[in-house]
Each structure stands twice: as C-alpha cells, then as structure tokens.
Amino acid sequence: MQRVVVFDEFGGPEVMHIVEEPVVEPAAGEVRVRIEAFAVNPLDQMMRSGTSPATVPLPHARLGVEGTGVVDALGPDTAGLKIGDPVILAALPDASTRGSYAGYTTLPASQVVPRPAGLGVTEAAAVWVAYSTAYGALVEKAGVRPGDHVLVTAASGGVGRAAMQIARQIGAVPLALTRHTARKDELLAAGAAAVIATDQEDVAEAVHRHTDGAGADIVLDVVMGPGQQELLKAARPGGTLVAAGFLDPRPTPFPTGTPLRIFSYRSFEHTLDATVVKRMAAFLGAGVRLGALRPAVDKVFALDDVVAAHRHLETGPRSGKIVVTV
Template identity: 40%
Template sequence: MTRVIRFHQHGGPEVLRIEDVAVPPPAQGEVQIRVKALGLNRAEAMLRAGNYIETPTLPSGLGYEAAGIVDRIGEGVQGFAPGDAVSVVPPPTMLRWPAYGEVVNFPARFVVKHPPSLSWEAAAAVWMQYLTAYGALIDIAKLGKGDFVAVTAASSSVGLAAIQIANRVGATPIAVTRTSAKRQALLELGAAHVVASAEEDLAGRLKEIAGPQGVRVVLDPIGGPIFEPLTDAMSHGGILLEYGALSSEPTPFPLFTVLSKALTLRGYLVHEIIGDPTRLAAAKAFILDGLASGALKPVIARTFPFEQIVDAHRFLESNQQFGKIVVTV
C-alpha cells in the first residue's frame, strides 16, 4: 500500500484526501517512480473544482509533475534502471497517470533523466512551465533576437520560464503583472521592462517600450478585457498565444485591430508539443541544455510537505506566489 491524494467530490482544496491504495507494478513500457517532490499546476485545482477540460470519474487522482527515483521498470523499457534520478513530462491526461502519490507509474516516453545538479524540488518544477513557454514562444512563434514579447501573469511559473527563454534567444521580455508589488523581483529575474496593468495604461506603456516596431509576440493565460490593449500594442503580423482562461469576464474579439494588423490569435495547449515525438524531442533538448548552462533555472515560490496538500492548494489559488509551488514527499 502507498499513500496517494484523491478527491471524491468536486470543491475547494478541503476535498483533497490522503488515502492508502495498492499501486500495481509498472505495465509494459512504464516506469515506476518513488516520488520525492511534486510540482503543482492550476490545471489540478481546476480539475479538483470541476472546471477543467477533462471530466474525472470519482474518486479521482490528480497531478501532472513529479520527480523521484526509479523503483522498477516495466517490460520493454530501455534506458532506465532502478536508482535513476528522473522527472516527469506532463502526460496527455492526469486521469490515467496521476502524479500525486508516493509511488507512481508513468510511460517511459514521459520520463526524463534530468541534470544531477537539480534538487528534487527544482526537478519537479521543470517540465510544465518550460514546455509550455517553449512550445508557444519557440516552436510556434519562432521568437528570436530583436523581438519584443509581452508576458502576462508574469510572476507565474510559466511567465517566469517565458522571461528566461526570451532572454536566452535574445528577445526583449516585457513582464505584465497586475500591480507593481512584484516589479523589482521580475526585473531581478530578467524582465527588461515591467508594466503594472492595474496601475498603468497597458497599451500606452507597451507602445512606449516597443516603439514603432511594436510587440510581435504576446503570451497570455488570462483572456478577458486585457485582449484589447494587448492587441492594440502589437506589431503588424504579430501573434498572440492564449494558453489559459483565468479571467472570469468575457473576452472581446478586437476585429478591426486584428484586420488592420493581420494579427494571429492562437489557442495553445502544451499537449500539442508533448503529443508530437519530434517536437517534444526538440523541446527536451532546448530545456535540458538551458538547465545545464544555468540559463534556465526554476523559481520555487514555496514548498509544502505531502501532508499539507490542502494548504498547498489554498496557496496555489491565492495568487500570492512568485514561481512554482512544490510539495515534498
């Protein structure tokens, strides 16, 4: 028997329970991992609350990211051995392979030997944030030297990853955050500019920063009214990548701005990178190289012990964090 975290009904963090279950041996092509740390994501809070793109059968496990030690390997698995330090690329569904547990099974294709210099906490905080930012900025938008990129929700784990990736390829990252409270921290992490959207004229400040060139790439998980000032500041032929829906307000379609500037507004989910072996291999290579060189470095907002998963989810939904929330096992 091993401890896992599940929920039997949708609701707030308090519905999460730690339960003892029997974990089967790894199936063919799977790796069994003794977990040392978990990385938390908003998708898990949305699944728990009943607001996610997947509908679970209850009771349900949850969780996309883990790091730990290989315990056993299933039939046909090559390249891994018991004792290896590994981390997990988020699979297509957390319902089939939930990460919140002391021992978990994952397909070998989603298991990675990470740089040994990474702590368990950092290793558990790598893949969702960097794959999401890489897929949008590098794979799709082809962000490069001289580009201006506006990153909203900039203090989130994906936002911070996007700032690091932009710097790595020579682009200019503009961090967009609600208030100026996190301005200095964002600048210290590598943002070239910070715009507080609740305190400043967002479109005006972005235009002032980018000048006649405009902002070619926007990475946004919010939607809602922010769409209009963001597109107003974009360059001709620019691309806005929407990877979330944090705003509870309607998202307007800025028709005339889109037409006059020939803009691309594109929905994006990280699973399109994860589900394509060729694109995933390129992403892994980019990220592992960045981790090894120090150009990419996960920012940990706070760690919680496994027994405090309810408190960890409360903090996840507080919007107070700067970086990734990690749970140690």
C-alpha cells in the same frame, strides 16, 4: 503499498484525503516512477473544484500533472532507461487516474525526461509544466527569434517567469506585464527588460514606448478574458499572439480584423509528441547548465499538508511554484 491523494467529490481543498493503495506494475513500454516531489498547479485546483475543461471521473480521482522522482521499475519492451535514473514527468494527460500526488505513478517511457543535474528535487518538481508551456508557445508555435520583443502576461507566475528566461536564452527581449506596480523590482530581477504595471500604465502605449513605436513581435497571453483586446493593440502589425492560458474565467471576445497571427496553445499539444519532448528536454538541460533557466519555488509542503498547499495556491499571487515533497 503507497500513499495516494484522492478526492471523491468536487469542492475546496478539504475534499482531498490520503489513502493507502497497492503499487501498480508498469505495462509494456511503461516505467514506474517513485515520486519524490510534485508541484501544485492551477489545473489541479480546477480538477478538484469541478471546473476543469476535461471530465474528471468520480469517486477516487487523483491529481497531479507534473513531478520528479526516480525510475523504480521497467515494463516489458522498455528501452533507454534504467532503474535508479532520476527523471521528470513530461506528460500526465490522465492525471485523474495516474496523477503525481502519490508515492508512485506509471507512464509511458517516452513521457519522462532526464532530470538536469543542476536541479535539486524541489526545483525539478516545479520546472516542467511552466517551462514546457512557455517553450512550446514561444519556440514551437510563435517561432521567437533573437531581437524579438516578447510581451509576457501574468509575468509573476510560473509560465511568465519561464517565458522571460526562455526569451533571454534565445536573445529576445522580454517585456513583463503585471497588475501591480509593487512587483516591478522583483520582475526586473527575474529577467524582464522592462515591466509594465497595468495599475498605472496603458498597456499599448507603454509597449510601443519600449519598442520604439513598433509594438511587440510576440504576445504570450496566459490570462485571456476581455483584457486580451488591449494586448492586440500592443502587438505590431504582422506580429503573433499565442493564447496559452485561462487565468481569467470571463469570456474572451473573438479577435477579428486584426493584422496578427493568432494561435491557441495547450501544452499537451507538444508534451505528447516524443520528438518535441526531446527538443524541450535538450533546451531545458542546456539552459540549466548555462544558468539561464532556473525555476522559482515559493513554498514547500509535506504530503500530509497537501490541503494546506492547495489553500496557499488560492491565496493569490506568488513568487514561484508551490511544491509538495513525498
């Protein structure tokens, strides 16, 4: 038997509870992973509260789109892995039925990647969603190059911090955008070449000042909403804006008449593609070995305290990911 976090109705953190369930055998081409830790993401909060863009079937819905653990069993016709391998879950698109808030999960063998040797369990649990999203948006979608100025919104968050580290690994120049001047020193220490605080500065004016008047080559927008209009003004003509998040629930005016390449990006676009996942895993492994990529962990909870972990998620800005150990 295993312990699994489920919810039978939409609502606040208190709708989650832990049940005992049988451990499922992996099907052909699948692996079973014994979960050691998972991260809590805004998407989990949206699923639990009923605001997710995807349908979540009730009752007995599960949660969790990322985590780390050890291969526990192999289904028929599964190659390339062996029992005992430490892995990271690379994609759980059906999180409502096979989510990582559990003792075990099964998933296709192509959707796990080796856990980099330099990462501990809690760091490994916090790495994939943020870094695969930032990598996919910047490298696969926008084609970031050395020397590019990359404007990163919500820079204090997991994706923002990952984007700054990835930009630096490539040789690009990350410009961090935050709402709070008090976060400047923290973001400079996290890798930003410059920090723009919207409570004191005009975004477009500050970006042009930091780019010798040219504007940002790439804008990573993980916030959306009306504020995107200011980001468009901050980009150079012919630059790229990648919309890769939804932190602001307000409508986003459709950008028209702008001399930019504009992409909408969701991480499952690439994390379900085995070829791109291999590139992501290779980039992540190299970055960890070089010390260029390192996830920040804000707070660690035990599985019995998963409700408290979700309450902590709702308290506001953090300095890293929330992790739950199983």
